[in-house]
Amino acid sequence: MIRLENLSKHFASSIAVDGVSMEVAEGEVCVLLGPSGCGKTTTMKMINRLIEPSSGKVFIDGRDTSSVDVVELRRSIGYVIQQIGLFPNKTIEDNICIVPDLLGKDRKASRRRAAELLEMVNLDPAIFSKRYPKELSGGQQQRVGVIRALAADPPVLLMDEPFGAIDPINREVIQDEFMKLQASLKKTVIFVSHDIDEAVKMASNVAIFRSGKLVQYDTPDNLLAHPADSFVADFVGTDRTLKRLRLISVRDAMTADPPRVRAEDPAELATALMREHDHASIVMVGPRGRARGYVRRDTTEGRAEPISELFEKLPCMINVNDNLRNAVSMMFTNDLSWLPCVDDDGFYKGYITQQGITHLLGATYRDI
Amino acid sequence: MMGKPAWAMISRLCRWLSMVAIFALGILAHSSGLTASVAEYWGDIRYLSIQHLELTAISGAMAIVIGIPLGVLLARGKLGFMGPIIAQIVNLGTTIPTLAILALAMTVLGLGSPPALFGLTVLTILPIMLNTIAGLRSIPPALIEAARGMGMTNGQILMKVELPNAMFVILAGIRTALAINIGTVPLAFLIGGGGLGELIFTGIDLMDTGMLLAGAIPTALLAILVDIAASQVQFWLVPRGINPLR
Ligand SMILES: Nc1ncnc2c1ncn2[C@@H]1O[C@H](COP(=O)(O)OP(=O)(O)OP(=O)(O)O)[C@@H](O)[C@H]1O
Ligand SMILES: [Mg+2]
Numbered sequence: 114m115i116r117l118e119n120l121s122k123h124f125a126s127s128i129a130v131d132g133v134s135m136e137v138a139e140g141e142v143c144v145l146l147g148p149s150g151c152g153k154t155t156t157m158k159m160i161n162r163l164i165e166p167s168s169g170k171v172f173i174d175g176r177d178t179s180s181v182d183v184v185e186l187r188r189s190i191g192y193v194i195q196q197i198g199l200f201p202n203k204t205i206e207d208n209i210c211i212v213p214d215l216l217g218k219d220r221k222a223s224r225r226r227a228a229e230l231l232e233m234v235n236l237d238p239a240i241f242s243k244r245y246p247k248e249l250s251g252g253q254q255q256r257v258g259v260i261r262a263l264a265a266d267p268p269v270l271l272m273d274e275p276f277g278a279i280d281p282i283n284r285e286v287i288q289d290e291f292m293k294l295q296a297s298l299k300k301t302v303i304f305v306s307h308d309i310d311e312a313v314k315m316a317s318n319v320a321i322f323r324s325g326k327l328v329q330y331d332t333p334d335n336l337l338a339h340p341a342d343s344f345v346a347d348f349v350g351t352d353r354t355l356k357r358l359r360l361i362s363v364r365d366a367m368t369a370d371p372p373r374v375r376a377e378d379p380a381e382l383a384t385a386l387m388r389e390h391d392h393a394s395i396v397m398v399g400p401r402g403r404a405r406g407y408v409r410r411d412t413t414e415g416r417a418e419p420i421s422e423l424f425e426k427l428p429c430m431i432n433v434n435d436n437l438r439n440a441v442s443m444m445f446t447n448d449l450s451w452l453p454c455v456d457d458d459g460f461y462k463g464y465i466t467q468q469g470i471t472h473l474l475g476a477t478y479r480d481i
Numbered sequence: 482m483m484g485k486p487a488w489a490m491i492s493r494l495c496r497w498l499s500m501v502a503i504f505a506l507g508i509l510a511h512s513s514g515l516t517a518s519v520a521e522y523w524g525d526i527r528y529l530s531i532q533h534l535e536l537t538a539i540s541g542a543m544a545i546v547i548g549i550p551l552g553v554l555l556a557r558g559k560l561g562f563m564g565p566i567i568a569q570i571v572n573l574g575t576t577i578p579t580l581a582i583l584a585l586a587m588t589v590l591g592l593g594s595p596p597a598l599f600g601l602t603v604l605t606i607l608p609i610m611l612n613t614i615a616g617l618r619s620i621p622p623a624l625i626e627a628a629r630g631m632g633m634t635n636g637q638i639l640m641k642v643e644l645p646n647a648m649f650v651i652l653a654g655i656r657t658a659l660a661i662n663i664g665t666v667p668l669a670f671l672i673g674g675g676g677l678g679e680l681i682f683t684g685i686d687l688m689d690t691g692m693l694l695a696g697a698i699p700t701a702l703l704a705i706l707v708d709i710a711a712s713q714v715q716f717w718l719v720p721r722g723i724n725p726l727r
Contacts, residue, residue: 163630188632198627201722202645212631245722261631271630 114139114301115160115269120169122155122325129155131325132169137318139268140299144312147322148348153305156322157271160303161190173269188212191262191270191300195277197254199246205231205257206242212265223264230260234290252283259291263298270302276311288314309349313337313356321345334360338477354474358438363431366440366473367454367463373398376405376421380413383420387413396453396461397424404430404453404461430455433462440465499705506698518691519698525680530699533676536666537707540598541659544605548658549651551606552613553639568614571607579604579665587672597666597674604665605658612654616647649719656711663704667696677703 115137122130130152137143145153158164160171162183171178178186191212199208206227207214213223228238234256246254255276262270276284276291288311295302306312312319313333321329321336329341337353337360340346350356372386373396387395387410397406397420406424413423431440431452440452444467451466507516555567582603586596620643628638644651670678680696683689721727 161630163626184632184634186632187630192627192630194623194627194630196621196623196627198621198623200624200628200642200646202642202648202720203722211633215632215637245720247722 114141114174115143115303116172117156117160118170118172120156120159120171121167122152122159122164123167128325130159130166133322133325133327134169135320135327135330137301137303139301141317142295142302142304142315144304144306144316144319145322146306146309146312146319146348148307150324151322152325153307153322154273157273157303157305160269161187161192161271163187188216188265189267189269191265191267193258193262193270193272193275195274197258197278199254199257199261201246204243204245205249206238208246208257209261209264211261212267216265218265227260227264230263231257233294234260234287252279252287255279255287256290259287259294263294263300268301270300272302273305274307275304277306284311291315310356313359321348355438357474358441358470359436361437361473362433363435363437363440363454363465364433364462366437366470367433367465368469369463371396371461371464373402373461374408374420375400376419376424378420380408380416380418380420380423383408384410384413384416394451396427396464398461402461403459404455407453427453430459431465432457437465437470441467441470496709503702503705515691515694519695522680522692522695526677526695526699529675529677529679529696530703533663533666533700533703536594536597536601536669536674536676537659537663537703540601540605541655541662543598543602544609544658544662545655547602548606548609548654549613552610552651553617553644555610556614556617557639557643568611571611574603574607580668580671583668583672592673594669594674596672597669597676600672601662601665601669605662608658608661609651609654612657613647613651616650616654617643619650620646645720646723649715649723649725652711652715652719656708656715659707659711660704663707664700667700 117133117135120130120133121128133152133156135143145156147153155164159166160173160178162178166179173190199205200211203211206224209227209230210220210223213226214220224242228242231238231241236253236256241249241253241257246257249257255278259272259275262272276287279287292315304315306315316333318330319333319336320327321341323344329336329345331339331341334357336345337349337357340349340353346353372390372392374383374386376397376399383395387393392410394407394409396404397408399405404427406426408420408424413420416423428447428449429443429452431443431454433454433456444450444452450468451464453461454463454465456462555563579600583596583600586600586603590596590599624642624646625638628642633641666674666676667678667681669676670682677696677700680692681700682696684691684693684696716724716726719727
């Protein structure tokens with residue numbers, strides 16, 4: 114969808130971007146990541162030609178952008194800048210509809226779309242449409258900045274540290290909102306950031322820059338597991354393995370289809386199952402398979418009464434769609450070495466252990 | 482920064498005070514029998530006031546038409562480097578006495594309204610141009626980058642982003658300019674330009690206080706009225722999003 118070919122930018126005093134080649138597939142989010150001054154913004158601005166490349170080419174959908182009329186090109190690319198850049202003289206609604214208005218689209222239709230977009234980022238159109246930017250908080254303005262770029266439904270979106278100016282809590286919220294938007298709109302997004310956590314959270318692929326050069330272009334998990342060199346390793350942080358936790362879902366890490374017992378089963382059965390699987394405890398499920406409780410081996414050993422008289426309540430469970438970061442956090446909080454995993458309806462799907470997680474994270478390193 | 486209510490209250494207070502002052506002056510004038518002698522000139526006052534306003538309107542309009550584009554040219558684009566030079570010339574211009582400008586205009590254009598209009602226009606351009614430059618310069622570069630990145634042409638950036646956002650400052654310049662203009666029009670009489678100056682200067686020559694005041698009071702009233710009108714324009718024309726008065 115977007116292809117950079119040997120793209121370079123030389124300023125009088127410095128080389129800002131040096132021979133960058135990469136490709137972003139349709140519907141992907143590519144995060145440009147790197148320390149300050151490494152050429153992220155310059156690379157991005159060469160895509161909508163706010164900066165003309167010194168050499169190299171940019172293709173969007175196979176078309177060489179230097180052969181397209183520059184105004185037309187920019188109107189077909191959504192653009193979000195870090196300073197937000199809402200026009201203070203226009204209402205929120207008119208700000209959102211700037212590109213549709215430039216394109217001469219039907220006013221009513223674009224105002225309706227603006228209202229829809231406002232709702233998608235949890236701003237009530239009845240309250241905000243007619244307000245002016247100065248009457249919004251920073252986070253609200255940031256949201257408007259993002260949906261303004263989406264108003265004309267461009268296939269490509271460029272975002273230069275769009276959430277940089279927001280406090281960490283609000284940033285997480287807006288990131289989540291954006292990911293939800295992106296899941297339904299499937300734009301091809303290039304996103305500048307210097308926050309590794311943001312990159313890991315949002316990216317399909319991360320491009321790491323160092324003084325104008327692209328040093329690694331990889332999926333977030335590969336980047337964290339196999340940094341190309343010590344610069345990348347330093348940049349992603351010594352806790353990079355912990356960051357990978359967020360990328361792996363509980364479903365992928367759990368032991369599926371585990372042994373289980375029912376309330377009416379005798380304690381001997383539980384003891385036998387635990388001995389067979391070498392477990393110290395076993396989950397008790399209800400008649401249809403919902404996780405209800407658990408029993409320990411040292412409780413059942415040598416007993417014969419039904420499980421219903423011996424079981425304990427489960428202190429916590431984790432959803433299979435959650436990520437390992439939350440799973441590990443839950444284990445630490447409750448001082449547990451394992452967690453039962455359930456689906457949205459509470460059915461028992463598997464279990465996850467600290468040892469299993471360690472093993473999984475380590476697997477990729479042992480492969481080398 | 483004062484809140485909106487404070488601003489509104491102060492401007493309303495000023496307006497009332499000026500009303501009261503005018504009223505007090507009226508009483509004073511009446512008690513000394515001056516109203517009667519001023520009223521003698523009613524016909525002249527009407528005729529000359531209209532002439533006065535015409536001079537202001539025409540020179541003001543010309544100054545706006547010339548001053549804003551000139552400011553735009555100097556604030557952006559290739560002529561940007563000329564900005565400081567022009568500003569210097571302009572500063573020099575403001576230090577030249579008004580009368581000297583009028584006299585110079587007269588030597589070139591002869592007597593009558595053309596040199597008066599020329600001189601008044603030159604005087605009025607300066608604040609308008611300076612405020613246009615200041616207004617445009619104060620626009621954050623990020624706004625312009627956002628506009629360009631969204632695919633606005635240079636013309637659209639100027640008309641939809643730069644001028645609207647500089648409008649409050651530009652209008653402030655126009656307001657100042659008109660105040661200077663209306664107060665300077667009486668001098669136009671000296672080069673045959675007409676206006677209320679005729680009553681003022683003739684009154685001075687003849688030591689006729691009634692005649693003098695018949696020129697001076699309407700001049701002051703016109704200045705106040707035009708300023709009120711301009712402030713209303715400023716209040717209503719500039720959108721709420723960038724209007725510090727609203
Ligand atoms: N117009 C310019 N003229 C000269 N040098 C420039 C210009 N714009 C950028 N540079 C230089 O190019 C390099 C890359 O700049 P760029 O803005 O792309 O960095 P960045 O990666 O976006 O950094 P940041 O995270 O701080 O935004 C910097 O060293 C900068 O000083
Ligand atoms: Mg940058």
